[in-house]
Amino acid sequence: MTQEFRYQQLEAWLLQGIEEQRWRQGERLPSIRTLCREHKLSKATVQHALQRLEVQGQVEARPKAGYFVSLQAPAVNRPVSRARIEAPRPVTVSELLQDIMRRSAAFDLLPQHSPGDLPPGIVALNRAIGRSLRRQSGQDFQYYDEPAGNVALREQLALHMARRGWPCEPDALCITSGCQHALFLALMACCTRGDVVAVESPGFYGVMQIIEQLGLQVVEVPASLETGMDIDALEDVLQRWKVRACVVSPAFATPGGALMPESSKRRLLALAESYDLAVIEDDIYADTALGAVPDPLKALDRDQRVILCSSFSKCLSRDLRIGWVSGARWHARILHLKLVTQLSSSQFVQRGLAEFMADGSFTAHLRRLRTELRTQRDRLLQLLNDWPGSIRVSKPQGGLAVWVELPSGEDTLALYAKALQQQVVITPGPLFSASGQFRNCMRISFAHPWNPLREQALSRLAALCALSP
Amino acid sequence: MTQEFRYQQLEAWLLQGIEEQRWRQGERLPSIRTLCREHKLSKATVQHALQRLEVQGQVEARPKAGYFVSLQAPAVNRPVSRARIEAPRPVTVSELLQDIMRRSAAFDLLPQHSPGDLPPGIVALNRAIGRSLRRQSGQDFQYYDEPAGNVALREQLALHMARRGWPCEPDALCITSGCQHALFLALMACCTRGDVVAVESPGFYGVMQIIEQLGLQVVEVPASLETGMDIDALEDVLQRWKVRACVVSPAFATPGGALMPESSKRRLLALAESYDLAVIEDDIYADTALGAVPDPLKALDRDQRVILCSSFSKCLSRDLRIGWVSGARWHARILHLKLVTQLSSSQFVQRGLAEFMADGSFTAHLRRLRTELRTQRDRLLQLLNDWPGSIRVSKPQGGLAVWVELPSGEDTLALYAKALQQQVVITPGPLFSASGQFRNCMRISFAHPWNPLREQALSRLAALCALSP
Known part of the structure; x- marks a missing residue:
């Protein structure tokens, strides 16, 4: 039994009284003074309990008269609590895809809120945000942040990018609600309805969903699991169709973790100039590099046509909802779209994050994270190595x-669907293609630490595949 | 002079040494042990200073070898700090409008971060969010929230709406990044490029910007300062053009604070059924009611065609960035668009907010806020009453x-422009019209407490108007 606070005991006692009609609808409850005396409670405790009942619609406060039992019972039903795992109901393909997108974005083979302690990096981050909240004063809460986002955070991000070979000004960055929001703003800024967008295939499903919702057309360019988008194939595509934008992930593209070589990056930018493309760089995985962190494609952009999109979701926390975009020649329009779609971002979160970066905690966190990810990747590759049959597995460096x-x-x-019934979540291949390719492929994550339960989940998956040895 | 922490003193000393080339580029700095001894500091303090220099790109850590002066000076320039107030640069009308939108959204005649204490409601809110952060455990930070948002918060919002006469299920609500985001999702969900949207005139500029960015067409329906949108005029519009959606603010519409009577609400819904309209209800000001809080239009919606949009920005904090939308027959599409445009919202913020609502703090905050707003409105009306010349002023009830x-x-x-040079911010009338009407009108806010400085600002404004007595 959970321990109850004293206001909760009083709340329960009053609620029982209302249910048993000790006080009827519209009747006055005992006064605060009476409740204090009879229950040996402070005035604050009694008020707290009464306020909670007021919020629930059980009682009403009438100025200078006291608290009364509400005339109507509250009309809201409590929702049934939903388990994290349930079999999908594939009414339409799009609904199934949504279901998969929701579950798989957590990158967890065996979704569960592990108890245990937070990693030290997250503890430091949360403390920094807590400090930022306590430093609010006066009327701070009455002001919206400027659309570009907090300057201190943009300064830290500019330093962070500079260390990766791209010296940038804080004013070249706009803070967003995560990378998905950055990609949405980027595509909305540089394309109009009907435009053709080239994407990697297999490639990130989130981008394909944006393309669908903005009424754009997609053309899939084959991508290798080692070196990313096939630039010859892209050139072929550009010759055949008028392409407006190209979305690429040079650093550890999902699903396979491909790393684009420098030579391909240079050819891509040369093609972008020849064919007047916008290049949207999804840089979200760069900081998960197991070895050296690659320079962004943006560092080679001499022509203001690479829009860089990224966020803290993969390398720090998925719950911050802070990303960024550097919009090149489209930056002013992106800033305006940020304002129009969302006004601004939370200043207290951004300030905390800026402090977390400024005091070196982010660097320390990344160092630990990369060591852990290397161990987790190695273990997954080792476990997959024991699977029977002929399967091919990518060997990502990030x-x-x-x-x-x-x-x-x-x-x-x-x-x-079968794995889900056994609580195991994979991301099926067709999600990474607009045309339903890769039916025999899947993405398996090593984002979470391996433990006996997750290893058993992987074994169950192997059994479900029924691979012949 | 501000007091420095010891790590800051060491950081400054090391930085000076680097600048004076006591240690040259690529050279090793004294070891941590040496720095501890010579400066009488703890190891943690020395490491903190070194990490900060590493983040700034001044030094590099090499595993097992120590810290070295970086080979390249950091390439990022610190941005010049910008004053809050500056004269606008009207290159295009749209840029001027953006400038005004940014400044005026704070609703402050005299923008300044007042020192002073936070109101008790905000202190309680910040504490609740702080507790929510401290309660994170395990791998919580690795999971995205579901697109609809935190269930506990939606339950509290459902109770909140139920008390206003609209019993709703938590599943009918989707959490957004503020009301602007809710309005964007609503319009994107129920309209396609080229569709015509009816709006109040004068009406909210944020809606007109969304309409522009989504490639929709706007038709302005005259609105009275007392009773809101003119329903006869709307009917006339509906007879002449095929209108897809109508955006209204029945509760205290900006700019004048109009309150739509029940009879108009019923007529509006009847027209919506006849002409098959989506009705987008901007409910953001409802909780600033100075008297009774009006029921939402949504409470009368028998036909699943009213999309309710709101947020905590006007009645609690502009820095939370939490709003909500109830999408009627378009709800599934809105949920999908939330996922596609942003994935999810911060769970720790939502959980803190849910607790703040559940323990009655929100109700207590609203009670205080309304009393203050009444005082502030009365004082503004009194001050405007002393202006010379014939001006007309709305008398809002919220x-x-x-x-x-x-x-x-x-x-x-x-x-x-003239007022801005004197640090005074008004919102000019043409911002509330897509066709530049209301050139002789302006919105003046009473969101902030009056003090001698704000009262002087209002006097300066009166002088600038140069009204003849």
Whole structure:
């Protein structure tokens, strides 16, 4: 039994009284003074209990007259609590895809809120945000932040990018609600309805969803699991269609963790100039590098046509909802779209994060994270190595997942549903394609620490695949 | 002079040494042990200083070798700090409008971060968010929230709406990044490019900006300062054009604070059924009611065609960035658009807010806020009463501002620029119209407490108007 606070005991006693009609609807409750005396409670405790009942609609406060039992019972039903895992109801493909998107964005094979302690980096981050909250004063809360975001945070991000070979000004950055928001603003800024956008295939499903919702057209460019987008194939595409923008992830592209070589980056930018493309760089995985952190494509951008998008979600916390975008020649329009779609971001969160970066805690966190991710990737590759049958597995140097190719004929959409019934979450291949390719492939994550339960989950998955040895 | 922490003193000493080339580029700094001994500091303090220099790019850590002076000086320039008030640079009308939008959203005649104490409601809110941060455990930070938002917060919001006459289920609500985001999702969900949207005139500029960015067309329906949108005029509009959606603020519409009577609400909904309209209800000012809080239009919606949008920005804090939307027949599409545009919202902020609501602190805060707003409105009306000349002033029963009509011929766009040079911010009338109407009108806010400085600002404004007595 959980321990109850004294206001909770009083709240329960009053609620019982109302249910048993000790006080009827519209009747006055005992006065605060009476409740204090009879229950040996302070005035603050009694008021706290009464306020809680007021919020629930059980009682009403009438100025200078006291608290009365409400005339109507509250009309809201409590929702049934929902388990994290439930079998999907594939009414339409799009609904199934939404279901998968929601579950898989956590990158957890075995979703569960592990008890345990927070990592030290997150403890430091939370303390910094807490300090930022306590430093609010006066009427601070009455002001919206400027659309570009907090200057101190943009300064820290500019320093962070400078260390990766791209010296940038804080004013070249706009803070967003995560990378998805950054990608949305980028595509909305540089494309109009009907425009064609080139994407990696396999590639990030979030981008394909944005393209769909903005009424754009997609063309899939084959991508290798080692070196990313095939630049020859891109050139072929550019010759055949008028392409407006190209979305790429040079650093550890999802799903396979490909790393684009410098030569490909240079060819990509040359093509972008020839064909007048906007290049949208999804840089979200860069800081999960297991070895050296690659320079961004943006560092080579001499022509103001690379829009860099990123966030803290993969390398720090998915709950911050802080990302950033550097919009090149489209930056002014992106700032305006940020204002129009959302006005501004939370200053107290940004200030805390800026302090966390300024005092070196972020650097220390990244150092620990990369060591852990290397261990977790190695363990996953070792476990997959023991699977029977001929499967192909990517060997990423960064990112949070590997791409597994099962023998052709295997169906990972069916596998997703079967695995889910056993509490195991994979991301099926077709999600990474606008045209339903990669049916025999899946993404498996190493974002979470391996423990016996997760290793068993992986074994159950192997059994479900029924691979012939 | 501000007091420095010991790590800051060491940081400054090391930085000076680097600048004076006591240690040259690429050279090793004294060891941590040496620095501890010579400066009589703890190891943690020395490490803190070194980490800060590492973040700034001044030094580099090499595993097991120590800290070295970086080979390159950091490439980032610190931005020049910008004053809050500066004369606008009217390159294009749209840029001027953006400038005004940014400044006026704070609703402050005399923008300044007042020192002073936070109001008790904000202190309680910040404590609740702090507790929510400290309660994070395990891998909580690794998971995205579901797109609809935290269930506990939606339960509290459902109770809050139920008390206003609209019993709703938590699943009918989707949490957003403020009301602007809610309005954006609503319009994106129920309209496609080229569709016509009816708005109040004068009406909220944020809505007109969304309409522009989504490639929709606007038709302005005259609105009275007392009773809101003119329903006869709306009917006339509906007969002449195919209108897809209508955006209204029945509760204390900005700029004048109009309150739509029940009879108009019923007629509006009847028209919406006849002409198959989506009705987007901007409910953001409801909780600033100086008297009774009106029921939402949504409470009368029998046909699932009213999309309710609101947020905590006007009645609690502009820095939370938490709003909500109830999307009626478009709700599933809105949830999907939330996912596609932003993925999810911060759980720790939502949990803290839910607790703040559940323990009655929000109700207590609203009670105090309304009393203060009444005082502030009364004082503004009293001060405006002393202005010379014939001006017309709205008498709002809620909201945060009054609408002032100067004699025709006055130009509030010019007044805006002149006032800004004297640190005074008004919102000029043309911002509330897509066609530049209301040139002789302006919105003046009573959101902030009056003090001698703000009262002097209002006097300066009166002088700038140069009204003849």
